[in-house]
Amino acid sequence: MSLVKFRRRPFGTLIPSDIFETSNLLRNELWNTQLNEPALNIKETDKAFEVELAAPGFSKKDFEVTIDEGCLNISAENTHSEEEKEENYMRKEFSYNSFEKSLQLPDSVKEEDIKAKYQDGILRFNLTKKEPSKQQKPKKIEIA
Template sequence: MALIKLPGKSYNTDAVNPFVNNVFDNLFNDSFISDRLVTRVPAVNITESADAFSIEVAAPGLQKSDFKINVDKNIISISVEKQEEKEENGKVYSKKEFSYTSFSRSFTLPDIVDYANIDASYESGVLAVKIGKKEEAIVAKRLIEVK
């Protein structure tokens, strides 16, 4: 059996053809292209307390009216679709930019959810959705006496 050492990171590929490597590195690391290729889905925190579930969605730069929250059977969906058009006219140039923001997140709700007790608020760039539990699902705490 023979062991052969393959070239790793220490192998200098720029010595072979530095132009090709620089072009591809610049192309794939360019923020203009990578920003448009990456799907932006906001971060979500989900917590559970004794009487409710809480979903927090980090979505800065939006308005309360931009959010749509739908509950269908046991699935809650939070979505945003926002389109802006901005035009600037200067002395020598004209620039027009479109901005389109959209995302959708869906979560399966357990059977213990009280569908009539769902509230949402948006403050400081965080959407907070509170989903209450049914009364029979809330466990009462009590002290058990040892006999």
Template sequence: MSNLVTLPKNGSLTKKDNMSNFPSLSSWFNDFGFNEFPSLFSTNFNTGITLPKVNIKDEADAFIVEMAVPGLKKQDFNINLDNNTLAISTELKDENETEKDNYTRREFGYSSFKRSFVLPDSVDNDNIKANYNDGILTVTLPKREEAKQKPARNIKIS
């Protein structure tokens, strides 16, 4: 359902030039120990939430998508289906203001993520269901009747 790309340890797409003896810029950063810092150089630190981990199970009668997103409420999610593309997203805004004798303290935060999955034609789009329990969002994508796995049977020879 999704394409996976293997990236080097630091997430860079920079390749080492085999024709020269100089290492790539990304390997220099590894040599200087920048990989010891908490992923500051390889993630989008502006979003506030990293992309949640997803498990996709292919069962006999449905695909099951499980997404680990603890600390949210079910009303925080937005799940859309558009042209066989399932999009799961959330956007959280937090503002706090404290007023004391001679100062005001304001804090605000913004967090969001969006994961998209292209669904196969075998999914019954009209019967998709979602459930959020104990920090796990589960989306059940039932298969069309003709796509469901049939049980094994013995065929008699005539």
């Protein structure tokens, strides 16, 4: 039996700590075609986390965003079809795009205050942080 070192990342699942550093899975910067996931940026400020998800070609109605058991689940799906009929030919084109992404939210995020906005191909989330609780001094417990 062997042990594999895992590192918890605030916005991801438990994955081996070196899986992305040693692989070529994330070569495409805008869209990861091998994993079929859009590019993601996360920025932390004193009061919030700012998440940007690059999803060009979608419209606001194509997205479904839910929160379930501390996970922010984002999915999108769209289809496009075009048909042209002429006397000697018929041309028909269609496309289908979809993705799903789940982010494990840190305990410090106020789930009820999450805001989302889609503009210019970027889906943006503002995840407000909870007020930090005052740390209590460690309490000594006597052993009987």
